[in-house]
Amino acid sequence: MELSAEYLREKLQRGLEAEHVEVEDTTPSRCAASFRVLVVSSKFQGKPLLQRHRLVNSCLEEELRHIHAFEQKTLTPEQWDKERQK
Amino acid sequence: MSGSLGRASAALLHLGRGVLLRGPALRTRSSGPAGSGSASREHLDALVKKDKVVVFLKGTPQQPQCGFSNAVVQILRLHGVSDYAAYNVLEDPDLRQGIKDYSNWPTIPQVYLNGEFVGGCDILLQMHQNGDLVEELKKLGIRSALLDAKTDQDSK
Numbered sequence: 001m002e003l004s005a006e007y008l009r010e011k012l013q014r015g016l017e018a019e020h021v022e023v024e025d026t027t028p029s030r031c032a033a034s035f036r037v038l039v040v041s042s043k044f045q046g047k048p049l050l051q052r053h054r055l056v057n058s059c060l061e062e063e064l065r066h067i068h069a070f071e072q073k074t075l076t077p078e079q080w081d082k083e084r085q086k
Numbered sequence: 087m088s089g090s091l092g093r094a095s096a097a098l099l100h101l102g103r104g105v106l107l108r109g110p111a112l113r114t115r116s117s118g119p120a121g122s123g124s125a126s127r128e129h130l131d132a133l134v135k136k137d138k139v140v141v142f143l144k145g146t147p148q149q150p151q152c153g154f155s156n157a158v159v160q161i162l163r164l165h166g167v168s169d170y171a172a173y174n175v176l177e178d179p180d181l182r183q184g185i186k187d188y189s190n191w192p193t194i195p196q197v198y199l200n201g202e203f204v205g206g207c208d209i210l211l212q213m214h215q216n217g218d219l220v221e222e223l224k225k226l227g228i229r230s231a232l233l234d235a236k237t238d239q240d241s242k
Contacts, residue, residue, distance in 0.1 A: 049209045057192060064192040069154065071208055 003033055003066060015059035016041045019077050032068035039072065040080040049074070125184025134188075135201035138226045139170035142185050142196040147172050154207040155195045161214050165223060166231025200226055 005023040012021045020040035027034045037056070044052045052074035057064060064070065075083065134140045139162070145151030147159045162170060175182035175194050182194065189196055189203045197204045199222055204210065213219040220230040 049212060050203070050205050053205060053209060054190075067192075070193055071154075073208070 034069035036071040125180035130188045134198040137171040140198040157207045158195045
């Protein structure tokens with residue numbers, strides 16, 4: 001089962017109709033397959049953090065079985081624009 | 087939130103192991119009998135509801151065995167929350183899997199406030215940074231230490 005940053009990036013992009021996705025493979029600094037992701041999607045609008053993270057978890061349900069550590073940041077397009085302006 | 091809170095949160099994930107937690111009343115679950123009993127839904131349901139603040143960690147608050155678990159411990163410490171239940175999933179494989187099934191959440195650490203699953207380290211960190219954690223603690227009747235710290239800062 002493929003578990004590359006690119007594969008995850010594409011899956012998240014498709015699954016969450018994301019405007020922007022970044023996936024960083026953090027495995028080197030952890031003990032096993034680890035990733036940090038940033039997902040920007042209007043699907044997160046009006047949803048509390050936990051719900052957003054669950055959406056991401058559902059999208060990668062199969063892959064997460066094989067991932068040891070997972071960090072995620074979930075933003076709406078508006079929040080993403082604000083962040084970039086800082 | 088800026089200033090010391092921002093710096094503190096940046097430093098959180100880089101803290102090493104074995105950070106001593108000074109403070110009273112930390113209940114850690116001693117390894118009980120391995121087996122389905124320790125991780126049944128009913129048992130976990132009771133565990134997360136028994137205390138206002140409940141966390142499932144890799145390691146203990148005195149000796150976290152993982153950076154993410156450590157971050158949770160440090161955030162709680164920053165807010166002056168010293169009375170919470172901490173369960174070490176490394177001691178009990180059934181608990182480790184059971185709590186993931188219970189919350190339908192794939193990773194440890196897991197934070198429960200008032201019996202409700204709040205999230206993992208990422209979410210707690212964001213709640214800490216945007217002020218939500220202070221609010222949630224207030225709802226539980228816990229006054230965050232940071233409220234007092236902020237007052238000191240403002241008055242300088």
